[in-house]
Amino acid sequence: MEPHACIAHWTMRDGEPSVTLYDSTQGVHVVRKTLAPLLDLRPEQLRVVAPHVGGGFGSKGAPHAHDVLALLAAQRAGGRPVKLALTRQQMFSLVGYRTPTIQRLRLGADQGGHLVALAHDVVEQTSTVKEFAEQTAVTSRKMYASPNRHTSHRLAALDVPVPFWMRAPGECPGTFAAEVAMDELAVACKLDPIELRIRNEPEVDPETGNPWSSRRLIECLRVGAERFGWHPRDPRPAKYLAGNWFIGTGVAAATYPGMAMEGNTARISHTGQGHYTVQIGAADIGTGTWTALAQIAADALGCDVAAIDLQIGDTDLPQASVAGGSSGITSWGSAIVAAAKQFRREHGDHPHIGVTATAEAPQNPDTEKFTVQSFGAHFVEAHVNRDTGEIRVPRMLGVFSVGRAINARTLRSQLIGGMTMGLSMALHEESVRDSRFGHVVTQDLASYHISAHADVPHVEAIWLDEVEEHLNPMGSRGAGEIGIVGAAAAVVNAIHHATGVRVRELPVTLDKVLPGLP
Numbered sequence: 001m002e003p004h005a006c007i008a009h010w011t012m013r014d015g016e017p018s019v020t021l022y023d024s025t026q027g028v029h030v031v032r033k034t035l036a037p038l039l040d041l042r043p044e045q046l047r048v049v050a051p052h053v054g055g056g057f058g059s060k061g062a063p064h065a066h067d068v069l070a071l072l073a074a075q076r077a078g079g080r081p082v083k084l085a086l087t088r089q090q091m092f093s094l095v096g097y098r099t100p101t102i103q104r105l106r107l108g109a110d111q112g113g114h115l116v117a118l119a120h121d122v123v124e125q126t127s128t129v130k131e132f133a134e135q136t137a138v139t140s141r142k143m144y145a146s147p148n149r150h151t152s153h154r155l156a157a158l159d160v161p162v163p164f165w166m167r168a169p170g171e172c173p174g175t176f177a178a179e180v181a182m183d184e185l186a187v188a189c190k191l192d193p194i195e196l197r198i199r200n201e202p203e204v205d206p207e208t209g210n211p212w213s214s215r216r217l218i219e220c221l222r223v224g225a226e227r228f229g230w231h232p233r234d235p236r237p238a239k240y241l242a243g244n245w246f247i248g249t250g251v252a253a254a255t256y257p258g259m260a261m262e263g264n265t266a267r268i269s270h271t272g273q274g275h276y277t278v279q280i281g282a283a284d285i286g287t288g289t290w291t292a293l294a295q296i297a298a299d300a301l302g303c304d305v306a307a308i309d310l311q312i313g314d315t316d317l318p319q320a321s322v323a324g325g326s327s328g329i330t331s332w333g334s335a336i337v338a339a340a341k342q343f344r345r346e347h348g349d350h351p352h353i354g355v356t357a358t359a360e361a362p363q364n365p366d367t368e369k370f371t372v373q374s375f376g377a378h379f380v381e382a383h384v385n386r387d388t389g390e391i392r393v394p395r396m397l398g399v400f401s402v403g404r405a406i407n408a409r410t411l412r413s414q415l416i417g418g419m420t421m422g423l424s425m426a427l428h429e430e431s432v433r434d435s436r437f438g439h440v441v442t443q444d445l446a447s448y449h450i451s452a453h454a455d456v457p458h459v460e461a462i463w464l465d466e467v468e469e470h471l472n473p474m475g476s477r478g479a480g481e482i483g484i485v486g487a488a489a490a491v492v493n494a495i496h497h498a499t500g501v502r503v504r505e506l507p508v509t510l511d512k513v514l515p516g517l518p
């Protein structure tokens with residue numbers, strides 16, 4: 001994976017000093033907005049370029065110290081460009097990490113398994129250097145119906161590096177705790193965990209009272225159960241044994257908000273013979289932005305994708321929001337559709353060469369009237385060796401409700417990528433911190449373990465056929481983060497079903513499982 005890296009080059013531009021920063025970033029305009037004042041520059045004196053980015057996952061959603069250092073070094077380099085790339089070890093301290101949490105869940109239900117009380121209290125680690133907080137318990141406000149609900153967030157400031165965004169910040173760890181707690185409640189109520197979730201389905205958003213733009217979680221659960229072969233299933237743990245391997249299955253639900261960022265503008269120019277240049281300062285961090293936005297532009301203009309020359313990742317292009325919060329395609333695509341409509345209004349279906357139209361994504365009043373969320377259901381089969389405690393996950397299935405698929409290949413890649421990261425979170429990833437100095441000691445890929453191909457022999461992601469009517473003109477919702485939300489909980493729930501051992505601290509390692517095996 002590409003580390004955080006940049007190249008800074010000072011030159012004269014229009015008779016005054018200017019600098020170009022080639023950066024590995026999720027948002028060129030946010031980098032310019034942040035760094036230009038630090039250098040006492042007007043925005044137009046700092047150009048940020050990032051057409052291709054080798055992964056971001058949140059930590060590249062804002063500039064960091066290495067960008068400033070490279071710019072200052074280049075200022076003193078006599079016109080020569082300066083390149084700075086962080087080592088893998090430096091990344092563990094300098095560009096953020098998912099904040100650790102301590103979570104307490106309290107669930108109360110009647111004899112039929114209907115929730116009557118839900119409390120989710122969270123303590124999050126932050127830094128004495130800079131405060132950072134996440135919305136860890138917010139998902140619990142919306143996921144299930146309960147007449148009595150309480151959530152709280154508190155921060156514990158430590159002398160450690162500053163946490164930062166990491167794929168589904170807040171929703172991912174919060175849903176892990178909540179969905180494991182729901183599994184425990186299902187066991188206590190002697191209910192199938194799918195049935196428990198169905199019985200607690202809210203008709204409207206429990207937090208705001210707004211209607212859902214679309215909520216098809218029950219369908220995700222039922223479609224997934226049939227495809228996975230959930231039934232028949234003995235709910236009692238440690239009842240399936242094949243040779244030396246305990247076998248169990250687990251399920252977890254997932255949700256992530258559908259978001260649209262403000263301030264996105266696109267420009268479209270006709271270059272002749274029905275070909276168009278489409279410009280917006282968006283970012284592709286490996287998510288398929290190049291492909292999806294070209295498709296959206298072609299559809300809006302009524303031409304072939306091959307007729308679109310898409311230009312992104314440059315502050316010389318129109319304003320665009322950061323690639324984050326699963327909001328990119330919604331935010332940038334809405335601007336492109338608006339620009340295409342403006343272009344046709346101004347220039348018709350047979351435009352002259354060189355004509356241009358620019359438009360900003362319009363405000364969407366529906367986002368205040370409806371709660372827009374993506375939903376999903378994860379199904380996992382886990383095998384646990386009765387002698388060694390070794391854990392294997394031979395198959396994972398995710399069923400998702402994410403609106404229209406702009407591009408099926410990129411959508412599938414996003415979903416299975418998130419699911420794989422959820423498995424990695426559940427079984428492998430652990431930041432071991434030196435309690436004396438506050439630094440992570442597992443700071444390379446030799447000691448910080450992540451899932452490899454052998455760990456994920458079969459990961460399947462499918463989605464419901466639908467159109468989101470209240471978020472954007474394309475009918476889509478974000479899919480970059482829903483895949484990781486709930487995945488770790490499904491793994492842990494499957495391990496419990498296989499062994500009867502309930503693990504509440506990640507990752508699930510041999511020493512946490514082996515002592516409790518029957």
